[in-house]
Amino acid sequence: MTDKNRNSGLIGLNRRSALKGLVASAGLMAAPGFVRYSQAQSSAPIKIGFQAHRTGIGAAYGRWYEKTTAAALKLINEAGGINGRPVEVITEDDGTDPKRGAEVVGKFASQHKTDIVFGTLFSHVVIGSAPTAGELKMPYYVVSEGHHVASTKMNRYCFQPGITDVKSQVISMAPWIAANVGKKITMIYPDFAFGHDHRDYFTPAIKAQGGEVIAQIPIPPTESSFTRYFPQIPAETEVIYHVMVGPAVLTFVKELGEFYGTNRPQLFGFIDSLEAVDMASPGLEFLEGSHFWEGMPRYLQPDASDAVKAYRNAVGIDENGAAVGDPKDVSTAAHMFGCWETLYVVKQAMEAAGYQGPDDRAKLVEATEALTEFKEGPEHPQGDKIFNGKIHQCFGHQNISIVEGGKLKVVHRTSIEDGLYEPEGDYTTQAL
Amino acid sequence: MQVLLRLVLAFASALLSANPAFAHASERGHVLLLPTGYYVVGGAMAVAASFLVLAVLPPNLLGRAAALRLPLGGIGDGARMWTSLLSFAVLAVLVAAGFLGSRDPLSNPLPLTVWTLLWVGLTLVQGAFGNLWAWINPWYGPWRLASAAFPNLDSRTMPAWLGYWPALFLFAGFAWFELVYPAPDDPARLALAVALYWAASFVCTIIFGYEDWSRRGEFLSVFFRMVSRFGVVEASPEIGAGKRRLSLCFPGSKLWRAKPLPPSGMLFLLLTLSSVSFDGFSKTFTWLGFNGVNPLEFPGRSALIGINSTGLLLMFAALASVYLLAVFAGQKLAGDSRSFWHAAGLVVWSIVPIALAYHFSHYLTALLVNGQYALVALSDPFSLGWNLFGTAHMNVAAGLTVGSGSAWLLWNFQAAAIIGGHVLAVLIAHALAFRLHPSPAKAALSQLPLTFLMVLYTVFGLWLLSTPTAG
Numbered sequence: 001m002t003d004k005n006r007n008s009g010l011i012g013l014n015r016r017s018a019l020k021g022l023v024a025s026a027g028l029m030a031a032p033g034f035v036r037y038s039q040a041q042s043s044a045p046i047k048i049g050f051q052a053h054r055t056g057i058g059a060a061y062g063r064w065y066e067k068t069t070a071a072a073l074k075l076i077n078e079a080g081g082i083n084g085r086p087v088e089v090i091t092e093d094d095g096t097d098p099k100r101g102a103e104v105v106g107k108f109a110s111q112h113k114t115d116i117v118f119g120t121l122f123s124h125v126v127i128g129s130a131p132t133a134g135e136l137k138m139p140y141y142v143v144s145e146g147h148h149v150a151s152t153k154m155n156r157y158c159f160q161p162g163i164t165d166v167k168s169q170v171i172s173m174a175p176w177i178a179a180n181v182g183k184k185i186t187m188i189y190p191d192f193a194f195g196h197d198h199r200d201y202f203t204p205a206i207k208a209q210g211g212e213v214i215a216q217i218p219i220p221p222t223e224s225s226f227t228r229y230f231p232q233i234p235a236e237t238e239v240i241y242h243v244m245v246g247p248a249v250l251t252f253v254k255e256l257g258e259f260y261g262t263n264r265p266q267l268f269g270f271i272d273s274l275e276a277v278d279m280a281s282p283g284l285e286f287l288e289g290s291h292f293w294e295g296m297p298r299y300l301q302p303d304a305s306d307a308v309k310a311y312r313n314a315v316g317i318d319e320n321g322a323a324v325g326d327p328k329d330v331s332t333a334a335h336m337f338g339c340w341e342t343l344y345v346v347k348q349a350m351e352a353a354g355y356q357g358p359d360d361r362a363k364l365v366e367a368t369e370a371l372t373e374f375k376e377g378p379e380h381p382q383g384d385k386i387f388n389g390k391i392h393q394c395f396g397h398q399n400i401s402i403v404e405g406g407k408l409k410v411v412h413r414t415s416i417e418d419g420l421y422e423p424e425g426d427y428t429t430q431a432l
Numbered sequence: 433m434q435v436l437l438r439l440v441l442a443f444a445s446a447l448l449s450a451n452p453a454f455a456h457a458s459e460r461g462h463v464l465l466l467p468t469g470y471y472v473v474g475g476a477m478a479v480a481a482s483f484l485v486l487a488v489l490p491p492n493l494l495g496r497a498a499a500l501r502l503p504l505g506g507i508g509d510g511a512r513m514w515t516s517l518l519s520f521a522v523l524a525v526l527v528a529a530g531f532l533g534s535r536d537p538l539s540n541p542l543p544l545t546v547w548t549l550l551w552v553g554l555t556l557v558q559g560a561f562g563n564l565w566a567w568i569n570p571w572y573g574p575w576r577l578a579s580a581a582f583p584n585l586d587s588r589t590m591p592a593w594l595g596y597w598p599a600l601f602l603f604a605g606f607a608w609f610e611l612v613y614p615a616p617d618d619p620a621r622l623a624l625a626v627a628l629y630w631a632a633s634f635v636c637t638i639i640f641g642y643e644d645w646s647r648r649g650e651f652l653s654v655f656f657r658m659v660s661r662f663g664v665v666e667a668s669p670e671i672g673a674g675k676r677r678l679s680l681c682f683p684g685s686k687l688w689r690a691k692p693l694p695p696s697g698m699l700f701l702l703l704t705l706s707s708v709s710f711d712g713f714s715k716t717f718t719w720l721g722f723n724g725v726n727p728l729e730f731p732g733r734s735a736l737i738g739i740n741s742t743g744l745l746l747m748f749a750a751l752a753s754v755y756l757l758a759v760f761a762g763q764k765l766a767g768d769s770r771s772f773w774h775a776a777g778l779v780v781w782s783i784v785p786i787a788l789a790y791h792f793s794h795y796l797t798a799l800l801v802n803g804q805y806a807l808v809a810l811s812d813p814f815s816l817g818w819n820l821f822g823t824a825h826m827n828v829a830a831g832l833t834v835g836s837g838s839a840w841l842l843w844n845f846q847a848a849a850i851i852g853g854h855v856l857a858v859l860i861a862h863a864l865a866f867r868l869h870p871s872p873a874k875a876a877l878s879q880l881p882l883t884f885l886m887v888l889y890t891v892f893g894l895w896l897l898s899t900p901t902a903g
Contacts (some may be wrong), residue, residue, distance in 0.1 A: 034802050044500065054538050055617050057730045057902055063830065091536040091618060097732025100614055112535075124731065192726050221728040222721035224900045245729045247460040247900045254465060282464050327836065328831030 015142045045088035046081065046350065048343075049108030049117040051129065054410045056096030060276055065119055065339050071314040072340040082347045083355060090114060105132040112236035115324075115358060116346060119143055119339055123193075132152040137432070139364050141346055143338035145169070145295070147197065152425025156432060157361075159368055159392040162342030163295065164333065164385075164419060166264065167199055171205035172398050172419035173268070173293055176412050178209035179262075181266045181291065182238025185211060187275045188229070189243045191218035193254025198243045198270070201352040213241075230259045242273070249273050257286030259286070267291065271334045271401075271408075273296070278322075280406030287403045288333050291411070294399040296382045297321075298333040299407045310341045311381035320407070337382045342386060344379035345371065345387075345394075362432040368430055386416055389400065390426040395419050442769040452860040459797070460901050462839030468898035471843075475851040475890045482855045483883040484860045487876040494863055496686040518575030523570045529813040537617035541813045544806035546622060548611070551651075552795040553803065558656045559788040560683075565656035571634055575642045581661035588641035595696035596648045598636075600703060605746075607666070607707035611714065612732065612740045614733040643820065648697075655704055661686045662784050677900060687860050692777035701780050702752045705787040710747040712794050712896035714740050720902060730807025755780070758881040766869055766878035770775035775868055779882065782861035786889065789853025791865045793846035793897055797833045804828045842896065850893040853884050861886075 050069060053062030073089050081087050090112050094101040108114040116139040120126050123146035128147075133140035134155035141159045142149060143427045147167045149160040154361040177185070185206055189195030195218060215234050219226065226248075233240065244252045256264075267290035279287070279298075291421065297304075298321035300312065315336070316324045345368070353360060353367035369389035376384040385396040395416050401408035457860035486494075530542035537543045556562060566572070579585040581583060609625065610616050637645045646653040662684050668677040692699070713719050714736075720727040723739045733740075757778040762768075768775070804826070818824065861882055862875070869875040 008765060054536055056732060091534070091539070091663070093535070093537050093615075095615060095617070095732060095734075096730070097614060097734050099734035102728065193728055194729070207768055221726045222717040222900075224717065246902075247464060250461040251464050276834075277461070278835055281462065283462075283836075323830065325827065326829045326831040328835045329829065330834070 037420035045086045047114040048087060048089045050089050050091045050114055050119045051104050051117055052091050052092050052119060053096040053121055054093035058096035061121050061332050064336045065419035068336040068339040069119060070313050072343045075314060076347060082350050086137050094125055096122050096125060098124045101125040101129035102132040104127045106136060109136040109138050116141060124150060129156045133157050137361055139361055140273050141342050143342050145421055150212050150391045152427055156427045156430040157365060159395045160396045161345040161387055163338030164396045165393055166420035168395050169293060169398055170201040171421060172414040174209045176400055177268055178206060178211040181268060183211035184236055184238040185213050185241050186215040186237040187213055187241045188217045190221050190245060192221050195243060195259060226252050227255045227259060237265045239268055242269045244273055253286055254283040275332050275334055276330045279403060279408060290403050291410060295334040296337040297399055297410050298313055301410050307378045307381040310378055311403055327376045341380050365432060390428055392427055449886055461840055462836040463843050463898055466843055471847045472891055472894045476887045477875040479858060479887045479890045481853045482858045486859060497682060498685040501681050504680055506675050506677040507678050513573045513576045515567045516569060519568040520570040520573055525813060527623045527627050529550055530619040533813055535619060538805045539809055541617040541809040542619050543617045543622050544809050545570050546800060548802040548806050552799045555659060555791050558660040559662050562663035563657055563660035569653055571637050574638050585638060590640035590644035590648060595694045596700045597696045598649040599651045599654040600696055600700045603703055606651060609743060611711050614735055619763055658701060659784055659788055662788060684856055685858050688863055689779045689783045691773050693780055694777060695773055698777045698780040700754060701783050702755055703748050706748040706751040708790045708794055710744050714743055715901040717900040734767045735902060754885055758885045762878040762879040765880060766874040779861050779864050782857045785853045785856040790847045790893060792849045796842060797848060800832055846897050847894055851890060854890040858883055859885055
């Protein structure tokens with residue numbers, strides 16, 4: 001492990017070896033451009049357990065979460081690691097399976113003895129793993145966008161500091177939709193928790209903006225043809241808010257197009273429906289001119305900051321948000337930035353806590369809770385954020401993009417305030 | 433293993449000359465937009481039509497084609513012990529990597545080798561060419577060494593009454609581990625399973641003798657040998673001093689002379705097909721919806737152990753039942769009073785091309801994508817920064833199987849394989865039926881129910897590849 005980069009040097013370190021666990025070796029230290037881990041009390045690496053969806057239904061997302069994590073890790077190590085110590089990421093596959101998720105957290109604690117666990121995306125895996133993290137007093141930083149962390153139904157050790165939760169995302173859309181697209185809204189959503197969240201958060205939010213959800217059309221999750229639901233859309237509908245997910249999304253869009261032809265209401269959706277799908281795919285033509293929420297823009301925008309460009313280069317995505325050199329491999333750009341930003345939050349919190357090892361985990365929790373804001377820049381390329389230590393959740397800007405020529409162009413960026421809501425509890429009252 | 437690696441790579445890159453990823457929801461989404469219904473109808477008609485064409489062809493026409501051989505020269509099996517020992521050594525390294533290497537199943541070479549290169553890749557190599565496994569299985573060499581030390585091991589045999597039952601039960605365990613167990617990709621758990629299986633199977637080799645155990649007990653050897661009967665390379669029986677003649681033949685020709693399998697062997701072949709079928713079926717919205725599972729919120733394999741164990745068993749029971757019913761009905765139609773098990777055990781060989789077609793279609797994407805991960809991982813099996821084959825830093829290109837263009841191309845390959853596999857199955861069943869019924873009319877009549885089953889299975893296979901699935 002320690003000799004692996006003896007000949008390549010840190011500069012030439014690739015994604016694979018970065019994720020395998022980077023450790024400072026004599027040869028590595030001699031490499032040009034290396035920042036010496038000189039002041040550290042210990043040169044042993046900080047170990048981060050990456051709970052990754054490498055197999056199972058989350059694998060397509062997991063692959064990009066892994067790439068983003070590796071890219072951030074490389075930069076963090078090049079800049080001297082955390083508290084002067086190198087950082088090692090140990091990847092364990094959870095199979096996108098809640099039960100295995102809990103096992104993996106246990107394994108990180110007992111077998112790999114990692115300092116923290118990080119990186120979980122799928123909500124049910126977070127919900128399945130968080131109790132174990134709490135019992136083992138293992139700081140658990142998820143990148144899920146679910147509302148479960150902010151709902152304060154997890155525990156003191158569970159954080160989501162790198163990506164805004166879905167409740168905040170949804171309510172922040174309401175002001176712009178009411179002002180620019182329409183006030184009479186029909187919601188079409190899959191009839192389970194994911195769709196219900198959108199229904200329950202958006203309906204009051206648009207009402208507060210003087211709009212109204214005039215129809216709610218839940219679609220059974222196993223449905224693969226949708227035409228028979230469309231007559232339920234009221235004629236006076238100005239905006240269709242759609243959040244369909246799964247393999248039948250393309251069919252949904254195609255059939256909606258066939259139903260309306262050229263004379264359609266406005267459409268507003270969440271890119272979750274088409275994350276990692278080329279917007280120029282056949283069948284999606286009907287979306288031209290419609291709007292989508294994006295956590296971070298998939299397509300390189302003309303006004304992109306240097307930090308955004310540096311982030312995209314480091315992760316390896318081109319101007320269309322696809323893998324460099326492999327244009328069909330579209331990334332999960334709207335979400336994966338959360339891995340990058342979360343690692344930098346962990347770094348910031350560990351430095352604030354003077355974190356030395358697993359004995360300092362409680363200090364790390366408190367230090368994370370004490371964080372209040374993250375400034376836009378190379379560490380937070382998606383934008384500045386505020387962090388609420390009581391509910392362990394960050395809040396940031398959201399993007400609204402229009403489909404133009406088969407690409408997404410940002411037309412509005414919400415304020416952080418657009419997405420704020422009353423806290424539902426306070427983790428800091430729980431014992432450590 | 434090197435040869436195998438190259439073969440698999442060559443095979444994969446010959447199919448599609450770009451690079452691949454994970455099948456996720458959006459890929460099936462593109463397939464849902466394709467006119468797959470026409471393929472289903474067309475496929476069913478093609479299989480039915482092939483039966484009609486065969487019914488009017490002179491029976492000896494195909495027989496003459498099947499007897500054609502193009503000599504390739506001789507081969508001695510002197511090196512076989514060494515290739516097997518090399519394979520054993522590679523396996524030992526891989527097992528060690530499973531315990532000591534990366535915990536990531538896409539960086540550790542053990543799961544990638546077992547599930548992608550061996551189970552997917554080698555099956556197709558065996559089916560396309562012949563029994564390469566006889567040369568590279570990891571038991572033959574160690575057994576030869578053991579029998580050199582203890583010569584009486586050579587004469588050990590397995591009782592005939594055991595039939596293929598050991599292979600059948602071991603394969604059932606394997607299929608369960610692959611399709612139902614929550615973490616078959618976990619490197620350490622797989623390493624333990626592989627090590628235990630190798631050791632247990634080696635003990636059985638000592639007890640029952642290599643020949644018998646590998647022919648009827650060790651499930652991989654049994655499976656690989658059966659599918660290799662479809663391959664185009666034939667090795668003759670020994671012509672002295674461990675020498676055999678190799679020749680080329682048409683795909684499936686070797687099945688012309690196949691002997692009937694006993695009931696346990698017949699069930700083994702049906703189990704292999706039903707397990708791959710269930711692999712596809714278990715992910716469909718139909719199966720998940722039937723069991724009250726929301727496919728859009730797939731709860732993970734841990735939550736489905738009971739459901740999928742039952743499903744795997746039911747799929748096998750259903751396929752075995754309809755197959756036996758089709759053979760039984762065929763015998764009745766043809767007025768045949770001879771042994772039912774004899775007919776069922778012979779005609780079951782026609783399942784081989786279908787099993788291969790299913791294997792190809794269902795695992796094509798996995799082969800193309802995970803095959804690349806395998807090449808990367810094998811170059812650095814312990815994550816120590818090695819680059820044994822120069823592929824450690826190869827970029828795994830995930831775009832090959834992504835997008836509407838790829839979905840169209842892959843669907844066409846898959847559909848062609850499913851339809852072609854069933855047409856060949858009809859052809860082989862036809863040829864075997866002539867061995868049971870010399871009268872062309874009776875032979876054709878006896879095949880009518882089985883042909884109907886094959887048409888249905890064509891439809892089922894194409895439906896599996898075009899219906900909405902989770903993940």
